[in-house]
Amino acid sequence: MIGYRFSQFVPPQDGGDPFERLLKVFMELLTHTSGDVSEALNWMNQLDRQYGLTDNEYGMGDFIEDLKKNGYIEDDQEASGSFQITAKSEQTIRQRSLEEIFGKLKRSGRGNHRSHNVGFGDEPLSELKGFEFGDSVENIAFTESFRNAQINHGIDDFQLTENDLSVREKEHRTSVSTVLMIDISHSMILYGEDRITPAKKVAMALSELILRKYPKDTLDIIVFGNDAWQIQIKDLPYLQVGPYHTNTVAGLELAMDILRRRKTTNKQIFMITDGKPTCIREGARYYKNSYGLDRKILNKTLNLGAQCRRLKIPITTFMIARDNWLVEFVQEFTRVNNGRAFYTSLQGLGEYIFEDFIRNRKKRVR
Known part of the structure; x- marks a missing residue:
């Protein structure tokens, strides 16, 4: 008989492939540990003892061997007996971030952004x-x-x-150049709240979305603390917060410099931050003030926002804190730039950025 015979699917009683179940947990822990395989495996062992992730048939040692066999981890050449993640793991983490944050995105072919024209x-x-x-x-x-x-x-x-x-x-069809600015100042982990991990997930999901759906677009990612510097997409899982103040000016200057070199008509900046600007660089020294809104720092920040407006570069600020003086700064900055601002919780950050990203690409900047 030629053809197919269909029957009712009965899921396995053991919850499916044990490797795949453990891999989901492992990838999540890698994001939290900034790519530290040893720390992630230590956490998994603790979770295993507490919640019984493994059984007598498939243990944690089997899982580690399968990670190596499937190309997710490899021996760290610099540290004997340790492991490091591979490019396959980096791509898997981005893919899982995309599925988690943009899970409702309908599958479609590769292409660019639509315009109403x-x-x-x-x-x-x-x-x-x-x-x-x-x-x-x-x-x-x-x-x-x-x-x-x-x-x-x-x-x-x-x-x-x-x-x-x-x-x-x-x-x-339009192509868009986007710069994503991520605040890595110390306040991103202050008061016992992990704000950097959701920011990393959003950046990884956004980069994977652009690579898959909008291949003609460009996405540049920069981080800013006391200074600002550009990172590669593959570096996102390893991103960590440092003992930094918030030099928003340095971040904006670098973002503008990057977009100035892009030949596309449509350009924009996304900025994820939880704090007010507290630092600028003056020659070889840093001018810092963490108390309230320093007018010297604020004026330089607002001047750059106005400059971006003249260059037709909108800035969308995603503020993941709601202190009164922070809201005051964002409102003034948004008004000067004629951009947008979202005051969002950590849980809703990805959805806000996704919606704004797609909406912006339905516009045509002349």
Whole structure:
């Protein structure tokens, strides 16, 4: 008998593949430990003792061997007896972050961002219009054009004129350059609240989204503390908070410098932070003030926000703290830049950024 026979699926009683179950926990712990395999495995052993993650058939030692065999970890050449994660693990962490944060995203083909305008582009639509001077010949819908000619002139005196031609509309496609700024000042782990891990997850999910769905876009990621510097996407799992103040000026200057080199028309900055600017650099020294809003620091920050506005670079600020003086700073900064601001909890951070990212790409900046 040729064909397929379907039957009711009965899930396994043991909860599925033990390696896959443990891998989910391991990947989550790697994000929290900034890619420290030894610390993540120590945590897993503690969880195993407390909650019984393994059994007599499949132990933690088997899991470690499978991690090596499947290419998720490898021996650390610099530290004997230790492991480090591989590029496969880095990509898996980004993928799982995307699934966790943007899980409702409908699967679609690779492409660029849609615009409400129609005209020249690379995505054909169902709509037709009459031929106009300047329309590309390759966009002519010949089947519909021949049908128009038959209707207008008949079979016996068949002719195809300019008035018979129909052209298929195409959507505009835009490419967007985005800089994601992540605050790694000490306040991101202050008061016992882990704010850096959700920020890392959002950055990894956003980078994976762009790599998959918007391959013509660019995403640059920078971190800022006392100074600002650019990191690669592969470095995101290892990102840690430092004993830094918040030099928002340095972050904005670097973001503007990066976007200045990008040839795309559409540019934007996303900034994830939990605090007010408390530091600027003056030559070889740092000017710092952690108490309240220092006008000297604030004015330099606002000046850069205004400069970005003149360059048509909107800044969207995602504030993951709601102290009154922080809200005051963000409101003034947003007004000067003519950008947007979201005051969000850690749980809703990914959804806010996703919605704003997609909405921005439905606009066409002229």
